[in-house]
Amino acid sequence: MWIYEKKLEYPVRVSGPNPRLAKIIIEQYGGSDGEAAAANRYLTQRYAMPTGMAKGVLTDIGTEELAHWEIVATLFYKLMKGVSPAQIKAAGLEAYYANHGKDVFLENAAGVPFTAAYFAAKGDPVANLVEDMAAEQKARATYENLLNLSDDPCVNDTLRFLREREVVHFQRFGEVLDNVQTWMNSKKCF
Amino acid sequence: MNRKISHQAKLLKEIMSYEFTAVDLNLFLDTHPGDMRALAEYNQTVCQLKKLKHAYEQCYGPLANFGNSPSQHPWRWIDEPWPWQIEF
Numbered sequence: 001m002w003i004y005e006k007k008l009e010y011p012v013r014v015s016g017p018n019p020r021l022a023k024i025i026i027e028q029y030g031g032s033d034g035e036a037a038a039a040n041r042y043l044t045q046r047y048a049m050p051t052g053m054a055k056g057v058l059t060d061i062g063t064e065e066l067a068h069w070e071i072v073a074t075l076f077y078k079l080m081k082g083v084s085p086a087q088i089k090a091a092g093l094e095a096y097y098a099n100h101g102k103d104v105f106l107e108n109a110a111g112v113p114f115t116a117a118y119f120a121a122k123g124d125p126v127a128n129l130v131e132d133m134a135a136e137q138k139a140r141a142t143y144e145n146l147l148n149l150s151d152d153p154c155v156n157d158t159l160r161f162l163r164e165r166e167v168v169h170f171q172r173f174g175e176v177l178d179n180v181q182t183w184m185n186s187k188k189c190f
Numbered sequence: 191m192n193r194k195i196s197h198q199a200k201l202l203k204e205i206m207s208y209e210f211t212a213v214d215l216n217l218f219l220d221t222h223p224g225d226m227r228a229l230a231e232y233n234q235t236v237c238q239l240k241k242l243k244h245a246y247e248q249c250y251g252p253l254a255n256f257g258n259s260p261s262q263h264p265w266r267w268i269d270e271p272w273p274w275q276i277e278f
């Protein structure tokens with residue numbers, strides 16, 4: 001089961017209301033390489049993994065991605081706090097606002113709703129882990145795109161933390177891939 | 191930027207920093223289960239976290255639900271602020 005902790009994994013600060021930034025940050029909430037896709041990808045793939053290490057890493061990284069999902073939601077929430085309808089119009093967020101108000105919704109920066117088709121589960125540990133490594137690189141690249149577009153140094157601090165975690169996750173998945181391949185080779189020999 | 195942050199946010203930030211160390215060491219240990227130095231550091235962090243969380247919960251109520259933290263009366267789990275409302 002999961003336990004909720006009444007805290008964020010990393011502090012979220014914003015310099016002030018900024019609906020234009022909120023509009024693009026939603027990419028990492030409900031986009032193809034966002035945190036919801038990451039958490040569901042790993043937590044779905046963990047069940048049929050062959051080694052304890054693979055099951056453990058997918059459980060732990062999947063859980064950490066849920067904490068990142070909460071961080072991205074908090075960025076959106078804080079960037080939208082106190083924003084007026086006029087500011088929403090000026091930022092081109094009126095279509096979003098008409099449907100969702102200031103709720104955080106699972107969609108990407110272009111307004112495409114989240115879908116499970118964003119991730120794969122192949123029933124093949126090597127295929128799954130290679131997908132996971134690619135997913136971490138794509139998430140890192142998305143955070144770098146967001147950093148290029150962001151004009152808020154407080155937000156950038158949080159985005160940099162999230163970017164860095166993708167690099168660490170990539171490293172850990174690479175180690176799990178080695179572990180699973182060693183396991184497969186040992187099965188072939190005996 | 192320098193902002194005045196609350197006593198609650200200050201205590202929480204300290205917990206967050208220790209817990210982040212624990213998260214990172216946990217992932218490292220998952221793929222390096224024989225690393226004695228990382229394990230010792232992890233176990234030390236667990237001890238520190240327990241103390242810090244206990245002190246925080248005395249002032250601000252439970253940090254975790256479902257039987258993982260006791261509560262004063264009345265039930266304090268529902269007290270604001272929730273994590274997304276806290277100013278750091």
Ligand SMILES: [Fe+2]
Nearest residue numbers: 038165166169
């Ligand atoms: Fe990740």
